Amino acid sequence: MKGSVTDLAQERWGVTLGGEFPARFAEPGWSHEGTVDRRCPACGGELHALRRPYESQGRTYQYTALVCPVCPTAFTLSDLGVQRYDQLTEAVPLAACPDGPGVTVTAIVRVPAQPGPGVRASRPRGRAAAVDV
Numbered sequence: 001m002k003g004s005v006t007d008l009a010q011e012r013w014g015v016t017l018g019g020e021f022p023a024r025f026a027e028p029g030w031s032h033e034g035t036v037d038r039r040c041p042a043c044g045g046e047l048h049a050l051r052r053p054y055e056s057q058g059r060t061y062q063y064t065a066l067v068c069p070v071c072p073t074a075f076t077l078s079d080l081g082v083q084r085y086d087q088l089t090e091a092v093p094l095a096a097c098p099d100g101p102g103v104t105v106t107a108i109v110r111v112p113a114q115p116g117p118g119v120r121a122s123r124p125r126g127r128a129a130a131v132d133v
């Protein structure tokens with residue numbers, strides 16, 4: 001169908017999309033939006049967003065299709081683990097630290113101060129200041 005996700009992929013990249021995707025991807029009315037900050041989960045290539053407005057209960061929404069011209073296939077937002085298109089254009093949040101608490105412990109370990117006249121001289125002064133307060 002002209003103006004469908006599959007048609008745009010054919011026209012733009014000369015590819016025929018494979019894989020399974022929702023029926024709305026075969027409907028007309030889509031337009032190319034640009035690349036997004038996410039990579040194709042299958043091949044790591046650039047993903048292009050295609051969008052199509054639709055109305056529901058008096059409000060206008062947009063369907064989003066993410067096309068990987070390399071695979072070639074199309075994904076939905078939920079295929080990429082997000083609910084909204086905005087989440088694809090935001091910076092990817094840092095993943096939780098994969099290391100255990102051991103890393104934190106190492107970070108707070110201090111290198112012991114080198115014993116010397118400077119260190120010894122400053123100690124009594126520091127203690128006196130604390131008492132004054």
Ligand SMILES: [Zn+2]
Pocket residue numbers: 040041042043044045068069070071
């Ligand atoms: Zn791909």
